[in-house]
Amino acid sequence: MSESVLQIRDLRVTFNTQLGELRAVRGVDVDVAPGEILGVVGESGSGKSVSFLAAMGLLPKSATISGSVKLDGVELIGASRKAVRSVRGKSLAMVFQDPLSALNPVHRVGDQIVEMIQSHQDMNTHDAEKKAVELLEIVGIPQPDERARQYPHEFSGGMRQRVVIAMAIANNPKVLIADEPTTALDVTVQAQILEVIQRIQQTFGTAVVLITHDLGVIARVADSVNVMYAGRNVESGSVQSIFDHPSHPYTRGLLSSLPHEGIERLQPIAGFPPNMLAPPPGCGFAPRCQLAIEACSAELPSLVPFGDLLSSCIRADDLRSGIRS
Amino acid sequence: MKSQDQVLLSVRNLVKNFELRANSGLRKTKRIVQAVSDVSFDVHVGQTLGLVGESGSGKTTVGRSVLQLIQPTSGEVIFEGQDLTKMSFEQLREVRRQMQIVFQDPFASLDPKMTVGSSIAEPLVVQGVQGNHHDKVAELLDLVGLASDHAKRFPHEFSGGQRQRVGIARALALDPKLIVLDEPVSALDVSIQAGVVNLFSDLQKRLGMSYIFIAHDLSVVRHIADQVAVMYLGKIVEIGDKDAVYRRPSHPYTKALLSAVPLPDPKVERSRSRIMLEGDVPSPVNPPTGCRFRTRCWKATDLCAAEEPQLEIRSSGQQSACHHPE
Structure with a gap:
């Protein structure tokens, strides 16, 4: 088997709460092979989301994190904020359950994708705008030219999730972490979004970590599974x-x-x-x-x-x- | 006649419009959303009608209109021979004893400052039921699989599954003949959900009440329902016995919906063909002419835009509203 693109070893996350130490993650190992879809399944409170938020460096300061998270051999735990920021959104990207809270309501969606591209790549605005439209087309948004000039409220739930996925893949990440990406969506729209994720994995060889509570979703798209x-x-x-x-x-x-x-x-x-x-x-x-x-x-x-x-x-x-x- | 063939509730031509008021510039505009449009169905004694559909299909509005929690715009809701839509508030209060509801969110539906025991006894107090409420509460807690000393505790001391059981106990307090279950297990983890679904089956066997089970999870509905109605944009597009609807869906939307549900079996999931619907459900403010599903339907023809299909009986026994049924 080829080397893991994302390797997590003995990850532990503890939250200091008023009621005491909440041990959310207690020693987790994860190996994600390049281009595979890893399904992570478990019920609420199993630590499945917290593990990957920790890997992304997105947990609040009240969380104590230990262990190792290596992306392409580069250690992220304990790395400087600048180092983590250069990886997050670039080689390691994340999609959340609620697409509306992941988008800025007062900016056009095209501009938000451009911002995402330019924060990691040295690309002029004209090219970045062209790339943004291409990305919207890849995730299956009809009339991507016009849609890029619209605001998040003009999109339906399923279309918004496509926009968020377009942003996440804007910098060709090696690993895309999708945290319950279809839980808020209707079943016919869920089927569309799962297809988009599979298409991205097949077209670009992006490895995907799909966090879900739904064993049916796992059965449909995952190559390997971790049960938490x-x-x-x-x-x-x-x-x-x-x-x-x-x-x-x-x-x-x-x-x-x-x-x-x-x-x-x-x-x-x-x-x-x-x-x-x-x-x-x-x-x-x-x-x-x-x-x-x-x-x-x-x-x-x-x-x-x-x-x-x-x-x-x-x-x-x-x-x-x-x-x- | 078997008791199960008796009709407990008949809904006829139910319509519910909501008014949307929006200020556009200087002019005030009034738009109407037809959340439920000409819906008819029967619920039989001791049976379960499953109401499925995606968000915005009107299934929750149907449930609440049946209970007169919202006033239908037109149509009849006939419960044991009486039309509820024509009743006075006092008459309704009397009938409401027979009809209860369990909501989706077991966290929001219980008062955090009331003990679980007083929450369960509240319907008895409201309806002025005489007798020892304490014993009744203990009996109800036992019925839903909780201990009688749970009555003294507060909602925050319970898990999601236990809270939902408390909600069920409260709904059972007045021995209703009909319970509307509005997404009653959607907020629960699967391992907990199974226990609550079993409880619904057990209670129905023991007490003989009818359910309207509203859910977006088609697998759960298949497990619990006797009849199923599939809704799309405020209309019933297919209705009939569960086995007919699930095994031989007649309406293209039902077919697409069933094929979109992920099944927990990788071999099946990777080998079956899937109907991928394009786009999203259109806005109910401005639904498509003719058949409301036609904008996403692969079988749609000019006829579908021109003429609204009516529910017609099909060879497997169910009814569907489609010009080009399967």
Whole structure:
């Protein structure tokens, strides 16, 4: 396998709150191969967004961050603000859930893309304007010439998200982080936006990190998947292996809690996610896990190879033989 | 006749217009948004009607018009033989005991300064129900899978899924015959959502009430509904038994909508053909002439612009409003 374009090692993020230390991310490793789509799935509070906001250097000062985030071998954690700014928006770009808050309401969208280009590239305004129109065309906005002269409020939700994606790819990033990019959109528009993201990945070889809670979205576009729970990666592997033989009880629980045709009764996961002010000792999922034994709460388990994927479950063997029987 | 064939609620030709006032220069302009346009359907005793559609389709407005939380512009809402739109406020108050609603946001729908117990008992107080509210609250909490000592706690002590259960307990307090569930699980994580969906099924089996289940998540609706109505820009474009609508969709919009839903199976997702609709839903202020879906439809012809299609019964049993059905 080729070298990772984005490599994260032992990332930890702690927020100092009035109620104490909130350990949002507790030692996460991520490898994004060039040109792949990595799906990061998990429920609210699992740390999936916080991990990548930390990688982008976008967390507030109240966050304590440790570990390593390397983009093309260059360390970002602990780097100077200037160094981080030269990377952010250039080689590492991000798209958020709400496109309206990512756009400036009083500037024409074309000008906002031009600003994005000129803050990282030495390009004259005329060329940058031409490039902005090209970018709008790439993301599938009809009449890009006219649309570039319009303001964000003149665009629909789906079109705004396309504009935001155009801005994000303006400087040919190596990695595009998309944080729930379709969650606020209707399902027919979601399908369009996912197609735009796939087209960008295929045309420009951009690696994409797609953060979502929707396993259907993962199944549609991801090459590989990280499943997060309670600030940790609990399972990681190719999309096919994760869906074919999930090897962590949480992933299995997540998949079987979804409604699908012919199923009489849904299977929820008992209990609810842990309070990250006082996460349980050992495996974060143990309090909700039917397979949990004493050893699960003894120490925090790490991802270890298990068949063709990585699982952090110390009972992965028993889980899988359970699937077979 | 089986009780399940009995109609509990009939909605006929429901229309709801909203006025938009805008100041353009010196002249005041009045524009009308037709949020719901000539919608008719029946809800049967002990059954669930799923109402699906994208944002702006009018599904929430239908739900609220049924309960008379907003006054329909025209049309009839017949509940157990009585037209609610013609009732006085006092008469409505009496009927409202039979009809309840559960909202999407379990955080916004509970008063943070009231204990959960008093929130659940509030409908009993408002309706002047005699008897021991304390015992009733304990019974209701038990019914939705919470403990009776939860009554003393405040909403902030509960998780999202638990709060939604509190909202359900409150809706059940007056033993309603109909509950409108407006996106009741959309704000919940999937592992929690499954438990709440199961609760709705269990309660219906036990208590026999009917649901109008409003949701944009087509997989959840498929799981819980008996009949499904698909809405687009204020109109029902297809309505019928769940299996007919999902297995053999007749309206192109239903087909496109179903094909856009991502399914949690990579093999299926990567092999199935997908209908990619172009553009967004047009503005309801100025909907297209004829068929409202025609601007995004790959089958559209001149006929679709000239003449509005009416709901007609199709071979699989459902009705759809299309000049070129599947």
